[in-house]
Amino acid sequence: MQIGEVAARTELSLRTIRQYEDSGLVVPSAASEGGFPLYTDADVARLMVIRRMKPLGFTLDETRDLLTAVDRLAADVPDTPGELDPAARASLVARVRCYEQAAAERVAELRAQLARAEEFAHSLRARLP
Numbered sequence: 001m002q003i004g005e006v007a008a009r010t011e012l013s014l015r016t017i018r019q020y021e022d023s024g025l026v027v028p029s030a031a032s033e034g035g036f037p038l039y040t041d042a043d044v045a046r047l048m049v050i051r052r053m054k055p056l057g058f059t060l061d062e063t064r065d066l067l068t069a070v071d072r073l074a075a076d077v078p079d080t081p082g083e084l085d086p087a088a089r090a091s092l093v094a095r096v097r098c099y100e101q102a103a104a105e106r107v108a109e110l111r112a113q114l115a116r117a118e119e120f121a122h123s124l125r126a127r128l129p
Helices: 003-010 014-022 041-056 060-074 086-127
Strands: none
């Protein structure tokens, strides 16, 4: 699919998608005959991971680190050249777990902030005639 459809699916601007391309976070899987980037569903899924990490306060470097770990785990095929040794696999799994835990903590913080904001809005409504 072309970048416009990707932007619509991900609710990211064309500029943001291009920024992620320039920073190496996502690489279009193909190019059209005219040289325009073409994206797959896997590319869209990768952009959605990036999109979901951003409001949780993860930096681009942290996002890159997580995506690299996930990519390496996904490419790990048993009994093939390049198979991860158990220690390397365990290290990658631990990194992904750290991100999962950090995400859960940040979600909890956001829920607490939302609760305070709702209490504030309710207190204002209660003061209105």
